[in-house]
Amino acid sequence: LNAALTQARHEEVGIKKYMWSASLDERVRESHAEKDGQIFEYSNPPADTGHPGHDFNCRCVQIPVLDNNEQIVKNSPIVSQQEKQQMRSEWSDDFPDTIIDRKLGDATSHPLYENAKKGSIEDAYQLAKDLVTDDAVNKLKQLVGNKNA
Structure with a gap:
C-alpha cells in the first residue's frame, strides 16, 4: 500500500523514474538486492518483482529521480551490498x-x-x-x- 501511494504521489507531480533502494540486510531478497541503485520507470516495472514494495513483505523503497538529476544519480558512487554489510556492526550484549x-x-x-x-x-x-x-x-x-x- 505504501509503495502504491508513493508511486501515485510521484506520478501526480510528474516524477516518472525512481532509483530502487533495498534494505540490504540479511532478509532482503536476492532479486531486490540486485536492483539496489538502479533506475526504473514507473511505466515499465521490473518483470520479476514489480516496483519496490509491491512484493509481499518487501521493504524496498523508491527514491524519486528527476530528469535533470538522473546523470548525477548514475555518476554517484553507490554503496554496494557488501560495503553496506561491512558498515553494519553487531551490538554487544552489554550495549546500552x-x-x-x-x-x-x-x-x-x-x-x-x-x-x-x-x-x-x-x-x-x-x-x-x-x-x-x-x-x-x-x-x-x-x-x-x-x-x-
Whole structure:
C-alpha cells in the first residue's frame, strides 16, 4: 500500500523514474538486492518483482529521480551490498539500551506511558528517568569518552 501511494504521489507531480533502494540486510531478497541503485520507470516495472514494495513483505523503497538529476544519480558512487554489510556492526550484549532505543515493551508497560503519550510532560520526564538507568548513562559516557555534549 505504501509503495502504491508513493508511486501515485510521484506520478501526480510528474516524477516518472525512481532509483530502487533495498534494505540490504540479511532478509532482503536476492532479486531486490540486485536492483539496489538502479533506475526504473514507473511505466515499465521490473518483470520479476514489480516496483519496490509491491512484493509481499518487501521493504524496498523508491527514491524519486528527476530528469535533470538522473546523470548525477548514475555518476554517484553507490554503496554496494557488501560495503553496506561491512558498515553494519553487531551490538554487544552489554550495549546500552539507551542507544538501542530501549525495548519497546519497557516503555509501553510502564504505568506512566499512557499519560506521557497523551502529552503529560511531567509523566514523560518521569518515564524517561525510570527507563534511563545510571548504568546506561555511564556506558554512554564511556562510549563518547566522557565528553560533554
